[in-house]
Amino acid sequence: MAVVDIPGSKSITARALFLAAAADGVTTLKRPLRSDDTEGFAEGLTRLGYRVGRTPGAWHIDGCPQGPAVPEADVYCRDGATTARFLPTLAAAGHGTYRFDASPQMRRRPLLPLTRALRDLGVDVGHEETEGHHPLRIEAAGVEGGDVTLDAGQSSQYLTALLLLGPLTRKGLRITVTDLVSAPYVEITTAMMRAFGADVRRDGDTYVVAPGGYTATTYAIEPDASTASYFFAAAAVTGGEVTVPGLGGGALQGDLGFVDVLRRMGARVEIGADRTTVAGTGELRGLTVNMRDISDTMPTLAALAPFASGPVRIEDVANTRVKECDRLEACAENLRRLGVEVTTGPDWIEIQPGVPRAANGTEIKTYGDHRVVMSFAVTSLRTPGISFDDPGCVRKTFPDFHEAFAQLRRDIRR
Structure with a gap:
């Protein structure tokens, strides 16, 4: 019998990095995945002013509940879809001007359902070249919150990005989903949000997220x-x-x-x-x-x-x-x-x-x-x-x- 030690989950590591950055306090992530995608996510957080410390087998992130710690940043998302979709949403909760770009491969991947939802919430989002694709620019002034409708039929990451944003808004979010693919990934998101102290629940096709932010914790990443x-x-x-x-x-x-x-x-x-x-x-x-x-x-x-x-x-x-x-x-x-x-x-x-x-x-x-x-x-x-x-x-x-x-x-x- 072969016993195989699988590295940490990419999906969980990315979500944990977002949650840790948004939380009040210092979060320790145990056994995070170290790969091009997750290193790109961590690098993006650093560009936005968050501190990411590394020790053997763990990452330590200083949270900043009010949003990015710098008023301007230029973030390169590499090939990472979680980086390219989650970090602009995190930046929208802050105050400043933030530009995001990605590799040619990631530039081809769609983003429009997410940016439309952010615009519906009052976020100033502009695509610099092709509508619905990177590069994009956000003029952030915090997010009030409220009701929004989302089509997540291409990617569940659109819904995850909005859910993660919910506790950082002033009024919380009610997200009505018209289509959803890869639903188990959304269940990962909501379970992890609760582990960081958030109040999120599902009512049919609507997800309700209360305001109130996140609390720092120690979180172990399971294998991918x-x-x-x-x-x-x-x-x-x-x-x-x-x-x-x-x-x-x-x-x-x-x-x-x-x-x-x-x-x-x-x-x-x-x-x-x-x-x-x-x-x-x-x-x-x-x-x-x-x-x-x-x-x-x-x-x-x-x-x-x-x-x-x-x-x-x-x-x-x-x-x-x-x-x-x-x-x-x-x-x-x-x-x-x-x-x-x-x-x-x-x-x-x-x-x-x-x-x-x-x-x-x-x-x-x-x-x-x-x-x-x-x-x-x-x-x-x-x-x-x-x-x-x-x-x-x-x-x-x-x-x-x-x-x-x-x-x-x-x-x-x-």
């Missing part, structure tokens, strides 16, 4: 469930066994639900209080599955799908087309390069069983997307000769992924 999916999939596809400590029945992250998909396909799954184990049984059945709520693990399933005994159809994943790349088409293209029959639609992909072949070596086109690399690393366990055009893009969430996966490969072979 999306990252764990590659290691769980590796067990299922090879007949090995993988245990991930720190992810169990009490985990916040909905992406742990990926193991239920593996169970339906024939893997043995055991979820304990503080760990999860997946073991391959030699059987992988085809299935049809709705992955709207766990769409970040869609590429993981697509990459192991050819080894199933029947077709694998993944539905309701339109939002994967507006991630770091069009993940749905990236998966389809790379599977076809390996000789696998694939069809796609606006929000679905269907993969036929077959033996992927990397004739004379096949280079996976990653489009700079960390999840494409990590997913097709699973395929490579049974398909020798696969390589990647940009293997280093895993630094976005797991800089040591290749070393950890190589160790897993050795453990499985033993």
